[in-house]
Amino acid sequence: MEADATEAPPAAAAQPPPYQPPRLLLEGAGGSAGAAAKACRHHAYSRKQKSLGLLCSNFVALYDRDDVDTVGLDDAARRLGVERRRIYDIVNVLESVGILVRRAKNRYTWIGFEGVPTALKELKERALREMSGLVSPSLEEPSAANVSDDEDDDDRLGDADGDADSEKLSQSQSMELSQSQSMELSQSQSMDTPSDKPDTPRCQLRSDHRKEKSLGLLTQNFVKLFLTMELETISLDEAARLLLGERHAESNMRTKVRRLYDIANVLSSLNLIEKTQQVDSRKPAFRWLGQAKRKDGNNVTAALPLARKIVPNKRAFGTDITNINNKRAFGTDLTNINNKRGKFASETENKGTLMQGDSSTLKNFESQLGQGKSSGFVYGPFHPAGARRQEIDDRTPREKERKNIQDWESLATSFRPQYQNQALNDLFGHYVEAWKSWYLDVTRESTS
């Protein structure tokens, strides 16, 4: 059932499930928030009351109920008292982590938090395949825009309410969307570069270009950084740099960071990440939590720098400009980073630690992604696509295993993608190495 569109809060109608206006979060601006928001504009205006994160919490509070299947954008905007534009920001992010699926113009299917693990798992697997070059982006399916192909199924939507199969359908559609979107990371590592597929029609190119910059895709790529690189924390500057590639204008960078702020606020209100501070500088960063859930009560995450240690000699990426030799650095062009205030280099040194080799962290990831339990087989951290098939044949003779390893190596060599982004190129090398050792471990285990 579609969440009722009646004017929200105050004892509106006695019918549908009593919507508790943003219990929580809007002090003072509750009720018909639209008017309130305007009224507040000059007066006791607090941007915290209008933050995307808060809005997202309210959005979730509003729709995360058993009896909600579809979400109308207008309805959401009205009930939350914000402009439609803001709702787009929210749903784009929610959709890319599997909480929503777009069904038609103005209409989304609410999947809820149970959609998140699947979405993350898909994202991770997808990302690993992309990194390996084993999947050719060009083979990738249509485009996000095609979700609306379903639109003539609107009627079916009605039937689908409460129907488990269609629920699954939406989820799988969501996954397809995620996949096609995320493919574009490798397709155009520099997300500001329009695709240059020669045969692509012009309008398609424009469309691709637009999609490459979409908030949804950016969200997925941001999440992929955590999922595939085992980053524990990352600052938004660093993320932007990794996602943009090294050739970027300062203005692109600023824009990207602005978007990342938007995304981070939403993800943080979903508890997927939390804001924290890098230990030695006060620079804010985000830590991956990976357990999406509704945030209760206050949405302010204490930026507690947990007992995280930044272990020297662990691989750090990207940001270290002056001390790059000592680490396996991503983003080798960092020497050119030209922060307008010239402070960047020192402030970001040693940040964004890769928790490489930390098996407990890896296991965490796997269990969070639901990979550890289901088959009884615990994937290694860099589970290559197609490896599952090999696992099934796991009772192979040692020689065959050795051959397989060589195959992987040669495959990796021959398929090494030509990333424009040096950072990703380096990252790829990291994966290849990790695969080798992972595969060795797996084959060793299976024969012992």
Added chain:
DNA sequence: GATTCCCGCCAATTC
């Protein structure tokens, strides 16, 4: 002064 991020313009896309 630097960082964060809301806001709304306006172009692209879809209907």
Added chain:
DNA sequence: GAATTGGCGGGAATC
């Protein structure tokens, strides 16, 4: 042609 979608960056609130 209208409506929807969403990229983008100005600039104000906050740190």
